[in-house]
Amino acid sequence: MTDLPSDVDVAVIGAGAAGIGAARRLWEAGTVSIVVLEARERVGGRVHTIAPAGFPLDRGAEWLHSADRNPLSPIAQHLGFSVHRRPPEWTTRLRRSGETVEAEDEWIALREAQRLARRRVATEAEDGPLAMVLEPGGRWNELLEATSSWANGAELDRVSIRDYVRYEDSGTNWRLREGYGRLFERLAEGLPVAQEAAVSQVDHCGDAIRLDTARGTVTASRVIVTVPTSIIACEVIRFNPPLPDKLAAAAGLPLGVDDKLFISLEGPLPDVEHDIYLVGSTTSRETMSYQVRPLDRPAIYCFFGGRFAAALEREGQEAMFSFAADELARLLGSAIRKRMAPLASTAWLQDPWSRGSYSFALPGHADDRAVLAAPVDDRVFFAGEACSPNFFSTAHGAWLSGISAAEAALASLRPAAGNR
Numbered sequence: 001m002t003d004l005p006s007d008v009d010v011a012v013i014g015a016g017a018a019g020i021g022a023a024r025r026l027w028e029a030g031t032v033s034i035v036v037l038e039a040r041e042r043v044g045g046r047v048h049t050i051a052p053a054g055f056p057l058d059r060g061a062e063w064l065h066s067a068d069r070n071p072l073s074p075i076a077q078h079l080g081f082s083v084h085r086r087p088p089e090w091t092t093r094l095r096r097s098g099e100t101v102e103a104e105d106e107w108i109a110l111r112e113a114q115r116l117a118r119r120r121v122a123t124e125a126e127d128g129p130l131a132m133v134l135e136p137g138g139r140w141n142e143l144l145e146a147t148s149s150w151a152n153g154a155e156l157d158r159v160s161i162r163d164y165v166r167y168e169d170s171g172t173n174w175r176l177r178e179g180y181g182r183l184f185e186r187l188a189e190g191l192p193v194a195q196e197a198a199v200s201q202v203d204h205c206g207d208a209i210r211l212d213t214a215r216g217t218v219t220a221s222r223v224i225v226t227v228p229t230s231i232i233a234c235e236v237i238r239f240n241p242p243l244p245d246k247l248a249a250a251a252g253l254p255l256g257v258d259d260k261l262f263i264s265l266e267g268p269l270p271d272v273e274h275d276i277y278l279v280g281s282t283t284s285r286e287t288m289s290y291q292v293r294p295l296d297r298p299a300i301y302c303f304f305g306g307r308f309a310a311a312l313e314r315e316g317q318e319a320m321f322s323f324a325a326d327e328l329a330r331l332l333g334s335a336i337r338k339r340m341a342p343l344a345s346t347a348w349l350q351d352p353w354s355r356g357s358y359s360f361a362l363p364g365h366a367d368d369r370a371v372l373a374a375p376v377d378d379r380v381f382f383a384g385e386a387c388s389p390n391f392f393s394t395a396h397g398a399w400l401s402g403i404s405a406a407e408a409a410l411a412s413l414r415p416a417a418g419n420r
């Protein structure tokens, strides 16, 4: 276990994608002493790979979104990870869910119309929720709600249109065969990460910033805070003097809820291709999406979000499995029931160091991302997925925000170099 130093130039709070990105940039600069203070007994935060059945499963981030623009794609390849480029079929194959080919075309056209309407409305003076552009009583409204719960972790009435359209998506999505979490474990190798060192207070009154952690006190000239907005908004970390603007911005950018259930699947499925994507229901927002035999593995990955996920988390893995088994039996035939067993599941809302899955902006709060990301007195810097202006809610957005904060911290230290 890394010893807790008493004094460093830069302390990074959190060893998720943003914290690892920040720490690597600082480490590579070679001019400053650093420590990463991490509450958990592992690195990666919301990127975490496990292997309960011998093959890797990503509990959090799995997809290299905007993979052709994602800086982690070339890094992963350089480190010898195998990048799987088969494009996902998210919500494009509704005929597998009992819809006709004509209905599937209608849905795809409607989805495009929604995209354009969101862009149009986002330029209006007043921000509003994504639900604003729903057609009242529309045939596909429940599926639009379900897709919002998967993409944003929240239903359409809670999500800012203006923020939503700022997200940049190149449409290319890749996976890492070894797991996204394993990549971040590799990227954290050699970094001075003090685990089980939850920070409870950042006192930035004096010349030296004082950090109270579960393992003792550290002083630092600069601090980079990379914890989720939920941790800031609930004041799990207290700032002295208080930072009310940060608290308000974090509250405007809550974490939505998305969870996964991993199911083992015995034997092949007749008439079903491998690595396909299924939508459980096209008529209820309380549904799951499924990757069947992803990367040819004997498994089904189930994904669900929003209020539905929050409720299922409370009920536990058995309830998740029972729901998924019913939907899958309806779609693939009841014989599948005997061949499935639950492998693992997540409960990101109940996780004390995440308290949710990824950030969305409440209506009227799109500009909170810039408020959250702004440094305080050029001494306390902020990073994390919620600080990203265009790649929020993703691992690469977090990584890039960490690098930006590290560069700002380095620049702020430059005039004082040699004084310490």
Ligand SMILES: Cc1cc2nc3c(=O)[nH]c(=O)nc-3n(C[C@H](O)[C@H](O)[C@H](O)COP(=O)(O)OP(=O)(O)OC[C@H]3O[C@@H](n4cnc5c(N)ncnc54)[C@H](O)[C@@H]3O)c2cc1C
Residues within 6 Å of the ligand: 013, 014, 015, 016, 017, 018, 019, 037, 038, 039, 040, 043, 044, 045, 046, 047, 059, 060, 061, 062, 063, 064, 065, 197, 198, 199, 200, 226, 227, 228, 231, 236, 237, 258, 259, 260, 346, 348, 353, 354, 356, 357, 358, 383, 384, 385, 386, 392, 393, 394, 395, 396, 398
């Ligand atoms: C189910 C799910 C699926 C997802 N799918 C994708 C995907 O396919 N692609 C993608 O790009 N993104 C995906 N994401 C989002 C992605 O995982 C996150 O946006 C990203 O990992 C966030 O990184 P971060 O560094 O900002 O925060 P975190 O990963 O949360 O890191 C913050 C760290 O701070 C630590 N911490 C918290 N409180 C304290 C404290 N008081 N003191 C010290 N340390 C503390 C935490 O333990 C954590 O390690 C998914 C997330 C989930 C949950």
